[in-house]
Amino acid sequence: MTPDLMEAGSQRLQAYAEKKASNAGSTESGGRSAGYGRIARLGEPDFTHGVALYLDAITVSFDGFRALNALSLTVNVGELRCIIGPNGAGKTTMMDCITGKTRPDTGTAHFGSTIDLLRLSEADIAQVGIGRKFQKPTVYEELSVFENLELALAADRRVRASLFSRLSGEQLDRIAQVLTTIHLLDQAQRTAGLLSHGQKQWLEIGMLLMQEPKLLLLDEPVAGMTDEETERTAELFLSLEGKHSLVVVEHDMKFVDQLTEGRKKVTVLHEGSVLAEGLLAEVQNNEKVVEVYLGR
Ligand code: ADP
Ligand code: MG
Numbered sequence: 001m002t003p004d005l006m007e008a009g010s011q012r013l014q015a016y017a018e019k020k021a022s023n024a025g026s027t028e029s030g031g032r033s034a035g036y037g038r039i040a041r042l043g044e045p046d047f048t049h050g051v052a053l054y055l056d057a058i059t060v061s062f063d064g065f066r067a068l069n070a071l072s073l074t075v076n077v078g079e080l081r082c083i084i085g086p087n088g089a090g091k092t093t094m095m096d097c098i099t100g101k102t103r104p105d106t107g108t109a110h111f112g113s114t115i116d117l118l119r120l121s122e123a124d125i126a127q128v129g130i131g132r133k134f135q136k137p138t139v140y141e142e143l144s145v146f147e148n149l150e151l152a153l154a155a156d157r158r159v160r161a162s163l164f165s166r167l168s169g170e171q172l173d174r175i176a177q178v179l180t181t182i183h184l185l186d187q188a189q190r191t192a193g194l195l196s197h198g199q200k201q202w203l204e205i206g207m208l209l210m211q212e213p214k215l216l217l218l219d220e221p222v223a224g225m226t227d228e229e230t231e232r233t234a235e236l237f238l239s240l241e242g243k244h245s246l247v248v249v250e251h252d253m254k255f256v257d258q259l260t261e262g263r264k265k266v267t268v269l270h271e272g273s274v275l276a277e278g279l280l281a282e283v284q285n286n287e288k289v290v291e292v293y294l295g296r
Contacts, residue, residue, distance in 0.1 A: 042120075042128050045112030045214060052077045052215050052245035053098065058107035060093055060272070067093040068104065069272035075215075080241040082256045083249045084283075085269035086293045091249045094269070095217045098247075099132050100125045111215065131213030135220045137200040141193030145184050145203055148192050149175045152207035174210070181239060182206040183232060198229030202236065215245045222255050234258040253294075256280060268293065 053075040060068040068090045075081050083091055096102035097109060100122040109117040115128055126132075139148050153171060167175070179185040182202040187195065192203060201221060208216060218237075222230040234255055237246060250256055260266060260280050268276040268283050270292050276283045283289050 042124055043114070045128055046114045047077045047112045047214070049113045050077050051075070051113065052079065052111070053247070054108075054110040054113075055094070055098070056108045058094070058097055058104045058109065060090075060097060060102060060104050066272050068097065068107075071107070071269075071273055073267060073274065075245055075247055077214075077245055078242040080237060080246045080248065080259060080264060082259055082264070082266045082280075083247060083269060084251065084253075084256060084266055084293070085275070089269040090272040091269055092219055093272075095132060095219055095247075095249070098125075098217060099130060126211070129212070129214035130217065131208035131211055131215070132217040133201075133205060133208060133219065133221060135223055137197070137204045139192045139195075139200050139203050139207070141191070143192055144189050145179070145192055145195070146175065146188040148203055149178055149206055149210055152210035178206045178209050181209065182236065196229070198225045198233070201225065201229075201233070205236070209240075213244060215247070216240070218246065218248045218250075220249055220251065222250060222252055230255050231258065253280075253284075 051074055053073070055071060055073045058068050058071045059066060071090065071094060073094075083094075085091055093102060097104050098117060100117065100120060103118065111117050111125075111128060111130060117125060117130075120128070140151065143151070150167065153167075153175065176185070179188055182205060184195075184199060184202060184206065187199065192200065195203065205216075205218075205221075221237075222233050225233065230252065237248065237259055238261075240246060248256075248259060256266060257280055262281070263279070265277055266280050266283055267274055268286075268289050270288075275292065276286045276289050278286070284294060
């Protein structure tokens, strides 16, 4: 979840409480004008060149230690790219740079061909269409699955104006569509806190999907899942491929194998740079990769 979404989410939660208490109320939050102004200023990303994400020579130092060292990476529109690599390779730091949480010392980062990510705030980066899933699920445990998705919808500034009104038919359709995608349609009224770990992860992915992100960043999404949940997560990501670009960081090679379907490229990070790129079978046989990662 992005800080923006979290912030909007907590506002929504408060709105819920107030609505429940008064069972009336129709206060305009003022989000409408702010929202439209912001969208106009940021503009739409330009994907006509087929590139969703373009990182070039990104370097990040923490007290002189280079977490990222001239990292370059290109992800195409609709592509599902898996990133593997040992702990400390810089995978999470890379996501921090894309989402504006960490500012690189040098290098460039573009979303589409026109949006310079290094000039945008974290909130604006989420707004232009980059969604991030952290390892730990952060759903609202006390709300139902449906309400969680409703909250995520309200985090979109364009619809915040309707915060206190009923959902439109279109919005209901959208929630139903996402519920189907994340395999939780039959759990819609269930309290989120009662879901399994895997289901909570799917719900959080669903909350990201409500924002219709162009690019999804998923950091170790199947950590702690059962084998069956892991398999279903792979199916979910494969169903998103094409409609979204996905960058998936994961250690589970079986999962990566399922995602890459024997034909997609994986990227191996090591010491802040790309060590190898190619089919999973190729990088698994790459001597350098075996030495620093797989062979351990
Ligand atoms: P990965 O996700 O591939 O395991 P990380 O990106 O989390 O790796 O970390 C890369 C390196 O940068 C590690 O050595 C880590 O200790 C270091 N690092 C990450 N974030 C910070 C930070 N905020 N301050 C200092 N060092 C950090
Ligand atoms: Mg990490």
